[in-house]
Amino acid sequence: MSQLSNIIISIIFDGLAYAMILFIISVGLSVTMGLMGFVNLAHGVFAMAGGYFVTSLMSVAGVPFIPALLIAAAGVAVVSLPFERFLYAPLYKAGELDQVLLSIGLVFMASASFTYVFGPDPVPIKVPDSLRGQVDLGFRSFPAYRLFMVAVGLSMAAGIWYGFEKTLIGARVRAAVDNRMMAQSVGIDVDRLFRFTFALGSGLAALGGGLAVDILGLSPSFAIQYLVLFLIVVAVGGLGTIKGTFVAALVLGVIDNGGKYLWPEGGAFFIYAVTIVILLLKPAGLYGRHG
Amino acid sequence: MSDSVLQAVGLCKNFGALEVAHNIDFTLKRGARHALIGPNGAGKTTFINLITGVLMPSSGQIILNGQDITGLGQAERSRRGIARTFQINQLFRGLTVLENVVLAIAERQGIASAMFRPLSSYSEVTDEAMELLSNFDLNEDALRRIDELPYGRQRLVEIVIALGQRPSVLLLDEPAAGIPSSESQHILDAASALSSDITVLIIEHDMEIVFSIADYITVLVSGAVLTEGEPEAIAADERVRAVYLGEVDRG
Amino acid sequence: MISDAESRAYFSQRSRLKWWEALPWALSVAAFFVLPDYMAFGTQVLITIIFALSLDLVVGFAGVVTLGHAAYFGVGAYTAGMVSAHLGWTEPISALLLAGLVAAIVGFMSGAVLLRYHGLTLLMLTLATAICLQEFANVNEDVTGGFDGLTGVSFAPLLGLFEYDLWGHTYYWYSMVVLFLVFVVVRIIVNSPFGMSLIGIRENTARMHAIGTPVYRRLVSVYGVSAGIAGLAGGLFAESNAYVTLDVLSFSRSGTILIILILGGVGRLYGAFAGAVVYLVLEDELAKMSPEFWEFGVGLLLVLTVMFARGGLLGIFDRLRKVFSRAAL
Numbered sequence: 054m055s056q057l058s059n060i061i062i063s064i065i066f067d068g069l070a071y072a073m074i075l076f077i078i079s080v081g082l083s084v085t086m087g088l089m090g091f092v093n094l095a096h097g098v099f100a101m102a103g104g105y106f107v108t109s110l111m112s113v114a115g116v117p118f119i120p121a122l123l124i125a126a127a128g129v130a131v132v133s134l135p136f137e138r139f140l141y142a143p144l145y146k147a148g149e150l151d152q153v154l155l156s157i158g159l160v161f162m163a164s165a166s167f168t169y170v171f172g173p174d175p176v177p178i179k180v181p182d183s184l185r186g187q188v189d190l191g192f193r194s195f196p197a198y199r200l201f202m203v204a205v206g207l208s209m210a211a212g213i214w215y216g217f218e219k220t221l222i223g224a225r226v227r228a229a230v231d232n233r234m235m236a237q238s239v240g241i242d243v244d245r246l247f248r249f250t251f252a253l254g255s256g257l258a259a260l261g262g263g264l265a266v267d268i269l270g271l272s273p274s275f276a277i278q279y280l281v282l283f284l285i286v287v288a289v290g291g292l293g294t295i296k297g298t299f300v301a302a303l304v305l306g307v308i309d310n311g312g313k314y315l316w317p318e319g320g321a322f323f324i325y326a327v328t329i330v331i332l333l334l335k336p337a338g339l340y341g342r343h344g
Numbered sequence: 345m346s347d348s349v350l351q352a353v354g355l356c357k358n359f360g361a362l363e364v365a366h367n368i369d370f371t372l373k374r375g376a377r378h379a380l381i382g383p384n385g386a387g388k389t390t391f392i393n394l395i396t397g398v399l400m401p402s403s404g405q406i407i408l409n410g411q412d413i414t415g416l417g418q419a420e421r422s423r424r425g426i427a428r429t430f431q432i433n434q435l436f437r438g439l440t441v442l443e444n445v446v447l448a449i450a451e452r453q454g455i456a457s458a459m460f461r462p463l464s465s466y467s468e469v470t471d472e473a474m475e476l477l478s479n480f481d482l483n484e485d486a487l488r489r490i491d492e493l494p495y496g497r498q499r500l501v502e503i504v505i506a507l508g509q510r511p512s513v514l515l516l517d518e519p520a521a522g523i524p525s526s527e528s529q530h531i532l533d534a535a536s537a538l539s540s541d542i543t544v545l546i547i548e549h550d551m552e553i554v555f556s557i558a559d560y561i562t563v564l565v566s567g568a569v570l571t572e573g574e575p576e577a578i579a580a581d582e583r584v585r586a587v588y589l590g591e592v593d594r595g
Numbered sequence: 596m597i598s599d600a601e602s603r604a605y606f607s608q609r610s611r612l613k614w615w616e617a618l619p620w621a622l623s624v625a626a627f628f629v630l631p632d633y634m635a636f637g638t639q640v641l642i643t644i645i646f647a648l649s650l651d652l653v654v655g656f657a658g659v660v661t662l663g664h665a666a667y668f669g670v671g672a673y674t675a676g677m678v679s680a681h682l683g684w685t686e687p688i689s690a691l692l693l694a695g696l697v698a699a700i701v702g703f704m705s706g707a708v709l710l711r712y713h714g715l716t717l718l719m720l721t722l723a724t725a726i727c728l729q730e731f732a733n734v735n736e737d738v739t740g741g742f743d744g745l746t747g748v749s750f751a752p753l754l755g756l757f758e759y760d761l762w763g764h765t766y767y768w769y770s771m772v773v774l775f776l777v778f779v780v781v782r783i784i785v786n787s788p789f790g791m792s793l794i795g796i797r798e799n800t801a802r803m804h805a806i807g808t809p810v811y812r813r814l815v816s817v818y819g820v821s822a823g824i825a826g827l828a829g830g831l832f833a834e835s836n837a838y839v840t841l842d843v844l845s846f847s848r849s850g851t852i853l854i855i856l857i858l859g860g861v862g863r864l865y866g867a868f869a870g871a872v873v874y875l876v877l878e879d880e881l882a883k884m885s886p887e888f889w890e891f892g893v894g895l896l897l898v899l900t901v902m903f904a905r906g907g908l909l910g911i912f913d914r915l916r917k918v919f920s921r922a923a924l
Contacts (some may be wrong), residue, residue: 092718140898140902148658149660149715150654150660150857150861151901152851153660154854155897155901157850157854157894157897158893158895158897158898158901159898161891161893162889162891162894162895163890164894165887165891165894166887168890169887169891226866284719285719285723288715288716292715318733319733319734322730325642325730326723326728328719328723328726329720333708333720355798362737398804418804419809420807422807423807425808433800434799434802435795435799436795436798437799438798439794439798440605440659442602446804447792450788450791456788457789457813458789459790460783460784460787462783462786463610463786463790466788467603470599470602470605471602473602474599483596483597484597486602487605519610540910565724
């Protein structure tokens with residue numbers, strides 16, 4: 054393998070793993086924002102909660118990694134429901150400013166609470182041995198955990214896409230995203246649908262957060278740190294679209310990773326520049342509908 | 345034709361495969377009281393949106409006083425003399441009736457972009473607003489907030505705002521919508537009292553209003569013109585009756 | 596029957612000076628004599644008020660939500676800082692005016708591009724623009740000092756007479772004068788027909804289009820003016836601190852000033868005063884004791900404000916006033 058192609062493959066592969074995390078966490082945000090039009094800056098809190106849930110289950114209760122992920126996802130999904138009901142729902146008709154400020158307030162509260170309970174330092178995670186080390190794919194080796202991430206991400210993407218495009222409930226969600234009033238008049242219970250989607254999205258975020266601990270690190274400032282990033286993925290991809298979130302996560306994930314690798318001092322700049330260019334040309338995002 | 349103030353020529357609009365306006369040819373004669381009727385979903389509001397510039401046509405032209413305005417935006421068309429009311433009130437709900445009207449008049453008088461003199465120094469704007477409101481018996485409500493007024497009176501303010509623009513063409517989109525028929529008389533009076541300098545196009549479902557005001561009627565069905573003519577001819581037209589059979593007949 | 600005179604009086608009533616408007620100024624002056632040791636802090640409070648006022652024009656009056664206003668604050672700060680550090684320019688007032696001018700130009704140019712968009716798209720664009728600017732400043736280290744900050748910023752005595760002193764006295768008065776002048780301008784704009792049209796755009800943009808308002812042009816105008824004022828605040832920041840870091844362009848700064856404005860009360864000018872004073876004083880006291888406690892408190896305050904006290908502190912004052920005047924009857 055030549056030096057250059059090796060580097061390129063590394064960048065793309067790492068970017069891919071990173072993108073999968075971004076996708077899994079952000080997809081719920083895209084669909085719920087597309088459904089209710091609620092600008093939610095606090096979505097990262099669910100991912101953060103998932104991360105802490107997983108690490109706590111593993112270190113305190115000795116639960117293995119994969120089951121911990123699933124329990125955390127389910128747990129956060131359930132807990133997110135009262136959040137939606139008592140904090141978000143009253144503001145669906147409110148203006149953008151109110152929604153932005155409410156969600157910022159929630160992020161602060163969450164960040165402070167987690168700092169209080171878990172301390173400000175990053176939390177380590179002990180990834181199972183089967184996922185450590187390198188895996189030889191023939192032409193070169195790849196880190197096992199990242200390979201795992203890519204596999205999980207792609208299969209989740211396929212599963213979510215299937216659910217969204219091919220099932221009845223997915224069709225209902227798509228209809229409601231497209232035209233809420235029309236969907237309601239056809240008999241779709243949009244509120245219940247939304248609650249289901251919200252819980253699912255939060256659970257997925259938690260799953261993503263748990264998976265992310267080893268790659269992105271976990272500390273109480275996670276939700277704030279990545280707040281902008283999740284929003285960007287969703288805005289660039291387009292609200293209410295699985296495909297959009299996936300493509301945006303891929304593009305931004307690879308560019309962010311590559312940018313930082315190739316240009317450590319200024320690499321972060323690239324994803325924001327790309328975001329600006331894409332939004333200027335396609336205000337509704339790559340696959341969004343309502344411009 | 346010099347006596348036609350507004351014309352649509354071959355107007356088409358589609359959203360992808362959905363065609364909401366199909367080859368509409370339409371002429372509005374100067375000083376007319378022209379009504380646009382049709383069943384729900386016929387595309388009447390869409391037509392108004394195309395005329396006012398809220399929507400851009402897929403093809404076709406719109407001509408105002410002999411000039412092609414097809415490429416112009418809403419604000420520019422408004423400044424050239426087209427004013428409209430909305431089917432659902434588009435008012436400044438948290439502001440007073442006076443402020444609502446002042447906004448329109450200030451814009452028309454060209455002082456709305458003045459940054460360094462207080463609004464209160466432009467007494468001609470306030471005076472004109474009060475005069476306009478008096479014509480519609482809204483004078484006592486001038487300093488009340490819009491959302492404190494009953495819906496019927498709000499609907500009147502909607503018309504007054506449009507008149508504050510001193511339009512040559514006034515497009516009324518279902519002015520009586522949402523008002524119980526017992527109160528729609530006020531709207532009828534307001535519409536009848538409009539100066540003959542103003543050309544009026546009115547969309548309405550309330551046939552009483554249509555037949556008492558209109559001197560010419562166009563019937564729109566599924567985005568295309570079905571027929572048009574004087575009120576008696578339209579009332580007698582079998583096709584028009586058929587189209588309305590599924591509708592609640594309010595005539 | 597409302598007479599013409601009454602209707603005219605309605606608007607002049609609103610723009611007339613009220614007695615209590617003297618209070619914030621009286622309090623600022625009094626603070627100098629009562630709390631002389633806190634003047635450096637006081638200067639930063641005044642600077643924050645100027646920044647918040649600029650944001651109020653855009654968010655409170657025009658209804659445009661932006662998460663990137665620090666971009667203009669930062670441009671102003673770096674302009675003032677760089678002319679001093681690199682060009683040896685020491686006259687503070689002209690440096691300040693330059694800061695405001697450059698920020699205004701950047702504001703007009705970026706506004707012209709950004710304000711063609713709305714909603715979430717606009718929000719993300721303002722955010723991304725500010726971050727790009729910050730990264731740009733970061734990368735050009737030799738000019739901006741990068742991560743370590745811009746050093747070598749120093750200014751000559753104001754008007755050749757007033758020395759910069761360690762206790763911040765000079766800069767306190769200097770900032771107060773700037774705030775006063777800015778406030779007068781903003782107040783005039785807000786009470787003008789232009790100001791009224793901004794409120795119209797905020798309340799019902801569709802209606803404004805329909806009555807012939809060139810909405811985009813109005814928004815770009817107010818955005819540019821606001822950016823200029825934010826730049827003045829930034830310039831003062833550079834001059835009073837004699838130091839500029841990347842933080843002046845940060846998302847955190849944009850977010851904080853938005854929070855301050857909401858807590859004080861949007862769209863009411865004096866909300867900027869109330870919000871800045873309360874927030875900065877509380878932060879100074881509480882963040883020292885426990886940063887998490889402070890962070891949680893701000894978050895909670897935000898949530899409560901949005902859910903129950905939309906008008907912020909001033910809104911609460913209003914409601915209390917109504918309760919008391921009813922009780923007095």
